[in-house]
Amino acid sequence: MQLAQVILNGLLLGGLYAAMAAGFSLVWGVLNIINIAQGSAVVLGSYVAYFAWRYAGLNPLLAVALAGPLLFGAGWVLQRFLIQRVIAAPVLITLVFTFGMDLILNNTMISLFTADYRKIEGVFPTVPLHFGALTLPVDRLLAAAAGIGVAFGLHFYLHRSRLGRAIVAVRMDRQTAELMGVRVEIIYATTFGLGLAMAGVAGCLLAAIFPTSPLNSAYYLHIAFVACVLGGLGSVLGAVAGGLLLGVVESLGALFVGAEYGTTVAAVVLLLMLFTRPQGLLGRAGYE
């Protein structure tokens, strides 16, 4: 029964990881940009939720409606007017670019908000739900469900809407998409905006459960990276699968090897995955 509880905890964590990884994976797949600033963008989303709760009493799960559009706009402008200038450069150049973005964003947050941990409290009932012997904290359940829900929403947007289809088309064949009348630079801006919006959403959900600090950003980036590679590059559903797998693996690792080794076990699983199935759980071989 303890095992079932640990797996459940892992899935709840994994739901948050899925939201963190989905946008990162989309941006990597479509723009071929490894966005090092994704972790800091998640933290920025957490601050939006924290201050909206602190000064307006807003539920952090509802702050999603605030952080999402805000970060979407920031990402759109950033891509359209700044990153677009280096988009055709080798991946190392854009990597250095987003690394610089991360330094600026992270240090700005430290100087504005300090590195103190801030925690949203008293919003959710502290008494967990019980299903037989299983315990289900309300805040974690809601946050994980929201994370997976938003990731699925992104997936359906990409496959059911006109602009979403164009994003997928640009990913598959940029020049042919141009022949269809797609303006690639607008699609790039929209995609980067969606990537940051997902980070903002994930940040709100995390803020509902965990304390917020700019110091978390490197860990969040690590999660997004691992979940994205586990699930398959560029696939939103892959990021969900990778996120859930990562959450469960970390929890099981903590149970069987020791609490301090959760992340290490996850890294070992990532290596095994790269040896045996480099395209990831739901990715396709040869896409990138």
Add this chain to the structure above:
Amino acid sequence: MTPGLVVSNLSAGYGDVSVLTDVSMSAEVGVITAVIGSNGAGKTTLLRSLSGLLKPRQGSIRIGDAELSGSKALDFVNAGIAHVPEGRRLFAGMTVEDNLLMGAFARVAPLAELRRDLDRIYAMFPKLAERRRQDAVSMSGGEQQMCAIGRGLMSRPRVLMIDELSLGLSPVAVDFLVESLKTISSDGVGIVVVEQDVAVALDLARHVVVMDRGRVSKAGSSSDIAQDRAIRVAYLGVD
């Protein structure tokens, strides 16, 4: 004869390499025009210039009253030019129907109107209707070419340009596509086909443009071109 696309004195190339020199041609609405010529004659470069993928160095590209030379690909689509690229270039991982819908991307039309256009394409190519939910690149070459042509038609073009219609396709598939294109053209769409198989080109087209080393070396009705001794020797291997 309604002039669709009129190209005058077009020159284009890549970097320091000049590919097209002083090319003039036209494609009338409701007529099939074939562009033939050996490898490296500049046929694909011509189509790339005529769909805005490549900015020409000189010359004019007009459709109706609009001058398109120097415009973006989107302007060419909006002006009524559709380009079916060499090798089909369908969007992998997307269904047949999503590929067709991508063809209508620039139109921003209501869904009901898009549905009617899809149904027209499915009526023309019933194979695509059967496979509408299937990954487009999982189909046979002939079916993929139908999908690529259907995708081009979804933009409701005045002129549909097809690069290498028959390359790598079975003779049965080519015959079917030739008949389909004749129907499409009789519905009032101008068609420009780049075709390596000169026999197919002469059967399909009413008007033929022969290209050689980046220039138009001959142009005329397909019956005239078919009678031309130099063409028969060079491309058909008969005297």
